Amino acid sequence: MAGNTEPLSARSRLAVTAGKAAAAVSRAAGRGSGSVIGGKVALRLDPDLLQRLAQHLDVVLVSATNGKTTTTRLIAEALRANGEVVSNALGANMPAGITSALAGGSSARYGVIEVDEKYLAGVARDVTPKAIALLNLSRDQLDRAAETRMLAEKWREGLSGQKAVIVANADDPLVVWAASSSPNVVWVAAGQEWKDDAWSCPACGGVMQRPGDDWFCGECGFRRPTPSWALAGEHVLDPHGSAWPIHLQLPGRANRANAATSAAVAAAFGVAPQTALERMYAVKAVAGRYDVVGYEGRELRLLLAKNPAGWLETFSLIDSPPAPVILSVNARGADGTDTSWLWDVDYGRLAGHPICVIGDRKLDLAVRLEVAGVHFEVCEDAQDAVRRCPPGRIEVIANYTAFQDLRRAVGN
Structure with a gap:
């Protein structure tokens, strides 16, 4: 658990107050939750505010192209078995939105934070996470987002030497390549339905071979790591080989995969798989999705x-x-x-x-x-x-x- 730290400075407290006021004005004007403008105002007044707000928290970062909002919610529900959680539950996942979310969690033990793929490395530097969950990388918003191989390279550079536990999808070659620069990785066989962004090897550019559920590069030897957690139908297999049933109100294979990753993250904080998965059942919609x-x-x-x-x-x-x-x-x-x-x-x-x-x-x-x-x-x-x-x-x-x-x- 994060240790006791100095209270916020007068400047930081002023930044938090100003940010909350800006958010309230935005909501009153009918312009949304106000989390982004509130965070921008707060960071303008104290550029180090995100780091200061996170210093008392055990932080989990969640990043991916798809599924990060849902997985963030599932992890937050699981960790509430151990203590209070603050999270950017509405999906404002850039530094301003994250700052707004953490500003409301002064008494929380955990911070479970969804992070836009492009901002992962920077946010990780600011908040010193205990765990980072990496789900997948695929093409998205091509006019403003980097090509997937470039994003994976940014992750790889940003995670190099990272002390956090990296919980990563062993079935996505781009995620594996990015996470492999970190010394402490927990691999999860979460599956990958969409494969069209990972037919070439991210390490050498060779053609990826995909026999069955396996994958490897025939040219450089880069290959799928052996997972310690796995999604197996309606169950999660833990590192000891025990099978835990997944009972979700959220539909589909992708959400069972999100639950498997979430159970692995929760275990890193001492929450047993049975407890974590039982708590996830409470989630029936996420920011309107599946309603x-x-x-x-x-x-x-x-x-x-x-x-x-x-x-x-x-x-x-x-x-x-x-x-x-x-x-x-x-x-x-x-x-x-x-x-x-x-x-x-x-x-x-x-x-x-x-x-x-x-x-x-x-x-x-x-x-x-x-x-x-x-x-x-x-x-x-x-x-x-x-x-x-x-x-x-x-x-x-x-x-x-x-x-x-x-x-x-x-x-x-």
């Missing part, structure tokens, strides 16, 4: 998918036809303005479902569906789409800002 809401006399399940890897996992949650599906895609700043990723998604998997298309870039999506040979209707908005769908529950899949638009539209 089922009533709207226009129907039940809508809200699903977030931001990139090809995320869409692939989300399609696996949808039952066989004829369940109607609404798809919504935007291309605003937070989404990335490049929609070329639409062509990497296998929309043919939705064949047979009644499909309605909405969002700022609905025509881009319509062209993609037309080429895939999937029947669809282009609709004006969520209300129009719901009214055109046949009776029954509707699956709604949207990327980031489109998901927020939908939540507001349906009153979630």
Whole structure:
């Protein structure tokens, strides 16, 4: 556990107060939670505030392209078995948002923090984490994010010599290469459905061989490490070979993988797998993801998918036809303005479902569906789409800002 430290200085206390005031003004103006602007104001007044706020905490950092918000929530629930937790539960995962979150946790024992992939190394320097969970790396927001191999290299450099326990996905070659620079790694066989960003070796550029669930580079010998934790169907296997059942309210294989990684992180803090997994059952939605809401006399399940890897996992949650599906895609700043990723998604998997298309870039999506040979209707908005769908529950899949638009539209 983190040791006792000096109380915040007068400057730091002023920065925290000013940040909270800025956040309150933002909320009152209807501009969101205010966590980002509050953190920016606080850091402007005290650039070292993030480090000061974290000094009394045992910190866990969680980073990935997909699944970091959910995994952060699962780890936080598990660690609450041992003490109070502060977390950026709403997903504000850059330094300003993280600072705002930690400013509200003066009495907490643990800080469980989701971190944007590009900021991981810098945040790790500031908060001296006890553990870092690395889930996956895949292409996302191509207009503003680095290519995946470059991101992995930044992680590798930033984690070199890191004293934290690194809990990393043994099935993602990019994650393995990044984590291998650290002396203390716990490998988890969490799986990797999307493989199209890791066919070349991150170490030498050779072609990756993928027999079964294994992978290796035939040119330099870089290969999958032996995991000590593993997802095995509906169970987590711990380092002693014991199988612990996973009972989640969150659907799908990806969330079972998130739970396996979370159990490994919790174990590093002395929380037994059974206790950790039992506590995770309490999570039934994460920042609106997986919520089922009533709207226009129907039940809508809200699903977030931001990139090809995320869409692939989300399609696996949808039952066989004829369940109607609404798809919504935007291309605003937070989404990335490049929609070329639409062509990497296998929309043919939705064949047979009644499909309605909405969002700022609905025509881009319509062209993609037309080429895939999937029947669809282009609709004006969520209300129009719901009214055109046949009776029954509707699956709604949207990327980031489109998901927020939908939540507001349906009153979630």
